[in-house]
Amino acid sequence: MDPLQRLTGLDEATFAERHWGTAPLLTRGADLPGDGFTDLMDLAAVDEITSRRGLRTPFLRMARDGSVRPTTSFTRPGGAGAEIADQAADDKVLAELAAGSTLVLQGLHRLWPPVIDFAGALARQLGHPAQVNAYLTPSQNTGFDPHYDVHDVFVLQFAGRKRWRIHAPVLEAPLRDQPWQDRRAAVAAAAEAEPLIDTVLEPGDVLYLPRGYLHSATALGAVSGHLTIGVQPVTRAFLAEQTLRRLSDDLELRRSLPTGDLTDPTVLAGELKATREALHAAVDRLDDAEVARALERHLGAATRPAPLSPLAQLDAADRVADDDVVRLRPGLRAVLEPQDDGLRLRLPDKALTLPAAVRGAVEAVLAGDTVRVADLPGLDEPADARTLVRRLLLEGVVVPAGAR
Structure with a gap:
């Protein structure tokens, strides 16, 4: 099945035109093909991954009341034949969950076969790298404070119910070096306003959020479980970076600034003019095929092909x-x-x-x-x-x- 069709009920062209990178999309399970997402993940699978797969950090973490829990609160050494210090301890995970912590299983696109296959197919369809985490939150608890992500997300509810509050960005289309922690006060203030979306996700529902949209979620009733597929978009800033990396090849841009007071605008005026002209010339000389090869290398490092045996x-x-x-x-x-x-x-x-x-x-x-x-x-x-x-x-x- 077409991964994007399964997540949104839309064809690729319609999704790209109406939502990709610009507008949230809430789709109810009743309007989607298939029968929910328990083929990708369910509570029994979470128990198996946590207790029987030798999971280590950073493939799991836990959070409570907006703060990440110390690793020692949910891991211990692996014992004989597995002398490692940070293996998941199922009884400690249980104690943390009972105390209200959220369990996060990270990197499922690298360790759980159904998710590996689905995430790989979605990444190939979108042309951008994808990662997958699972979030398990006990009833009436919120794992993380309102925040934004620097990647687009698809939220797939597979168990329980969770209330989501979505607010407009404080920074539109943030890059990876522009995390929400750098704007903590603005995020907190914006989260006090009336939300754009205030809804409860049921099993089978999907919420798409472009990067930058503020969100927080609270579990209702029993344990809530959802998958978050994070799509790391390649941006125009990446293309600009390729130009900047080639500036060292330009003789005019390698020339020294003049002697004297470089803070004097009259001294800098001529140099800035020459620099602008050299930058324009460098952009005009940029080889499209060379940039495409750089993008190919980037995607090759950020994604993996389908597993082989x-x-x-x-x-x-x-x-x-x-x-x-x-x-x-x-x-x-x-x-x-x-x-x-x-x-x-x-x-x-x-x-x-x-x-x-x-x-x-x-x-x-x-x-x-x-x-x-x-x-x-x-x-x-x-x-x-x-x-x-x-x-x-x-x-x-x-x-x-x-x-x-």
């Missing part, structure tokens, strides 16, 4: 056959480039050197569709196709078509 990959590579069907590993960023008399397949953290003769076959793989080994184009012998696929399997570029 190392043992299954090894087995598939050991017995590649003509009738095997493979596909590009979902979410893998790969670019094929000419290199001397061969090819270079550029991946997020490495590059493969390939012979020029496999260009057509690799391009067929990179197109993203499933492909039968014997049908790879441009190769003279079936053995050549098997050799290529074997290497791509071992390098994690392709996966068997039936793999999750």
Whole structure:
């Protein structure tokens, strides 16, 4: 199912036009496809993750009355064979919950399979990195004071009920270096005003908030559980940063300022004029393809492709056959480039050197569709196709078509 359709009931174009980065969206579960979000997370899964998965900080934290609890209040050493000091202690977690603390499971997009798959699909659809946390709050408690996030969020209620109060931003579209703590007084004052949204989320409901919108939430009745999918948008500021990083290549901008009193505006006037002209020239010379490569590196570092199974990959590579069907590993960023008399397949953290003769076959793989080994184009012998696929399997570029 289309991840964005499942979260909003809207197609991608409509969501982008009406809400992305600009306006909140509250969607009731009755208006969404599917049957809630318990396939992604439920209370039994939270218990399993907390007590049976060897969870360590920072993959969990707890908060009470607006403050983060000390790590020692919910962790202890792992014991024999696991000599680590910060493993989740289920009995301590229980005691904290009983005292009113909120449990936060962080980085679920890296450790819980259903969430890994869904978050990866959503990130690929939006084109921006995504992270997922779960929040479990006891009845009538508020885990965090009113605040804003520096990333967009989708709130997916999967258990219990929670009252949400949403206020307009005190800083629109904040960047990652503009956290709410730097505007604590303004946030507190704005939170006293009439909220834009004052609602109770029930299981299956979804709330989308662009970064900057103030929010706080209080559990009602039984324990409340929700997933927060945080989408870290790539901004125009990122593009501007790419220009600034290239200024050291500009001779005019490397020149020294004159001697004398540099605080005198009359001394600086000519230098500022020259600097503006050099900046404009630098922007005009900016290579779109070079910036795109920088963005590709950024996204490659911020996201991971879909998981692969190392043992299954090894087995598939050991017995590649003509009738095997493979596909590009979902979410893998790969670019094929000419290199001397061969090819270079550029991946997020490495590059493969390939012979020029496999260009057509690799391009067929990179197109993203499933492909039968014997049908790879441009190769003279079936053995050549098997050799290529074997290497791509071992390098994690392709996966068997039936793999999750």
